[in-house]
Amino acid sequence: MRKLKITELNRISKEDFKEVKKNPLVVVLDNIRSLNNVGSVFRTCDAFRVETVYLCGITAIPPNVEIHKTALGAEDSVNWKYSPITLRIVEELHQKGYQIIAVEQAEESIMLDEFQSKYSKQAIILGNEVHGIDQEVMNQCDACIEIPQFGTKHSLNVSITAGIVIWEITKNSFIRKNGF
Secondary structure (H helix, E strand, O other): OOOOOHHHOOOOOHHHHHHOOOEEEEEEEEOOOOHHHHHHHHHHHHHOOEEEEEEEOOOOOOOOHHHHHHHOOHHHHOOEEEEOOHHHHHHHHHHOOOEEEEEOOOOOOEEHHHOOOOOOOEEEEEEEOOOEOOHHHHOOOOEEEEOOOOOOOOOOOHHHHHHHHHHHHHHHHHHHHHOO
């Protein structure tokens, strides 16, 4: 087997990315401390054509050298917005018809592999690396999903979690509906 060259991957340009149909999924980063995690989430959102990334609270915003190190330019292709208060974004997304989904270990959480949504648009919320999603924000969520884990650790890195959840939601809705 031969490894493909970058020119053989047929990726779209940043300009074309802005115009193509997006995955009706938004990602809300609730007080993420690590700029590398923020950059990694941007890069994953680019890969799966996520509609918008909301950067909330203490989450850093572009332009930023540390975000760029892991985003590799995805911070320029993916639509993003900043809000100092996560609850404002949650309210706005509710009004626009999004299902608000916390990604957290909580009472009544649904394992990711068992989660099914009847909504056409979803917003996932990923919380702080140490404290998770603020309880005030959790109280406003329509659902909570959790990634099954079988080892000794209690959680995954937030950027890894983002990748797993974004892929699973994308696979179960956007890809099937759009024939990718």
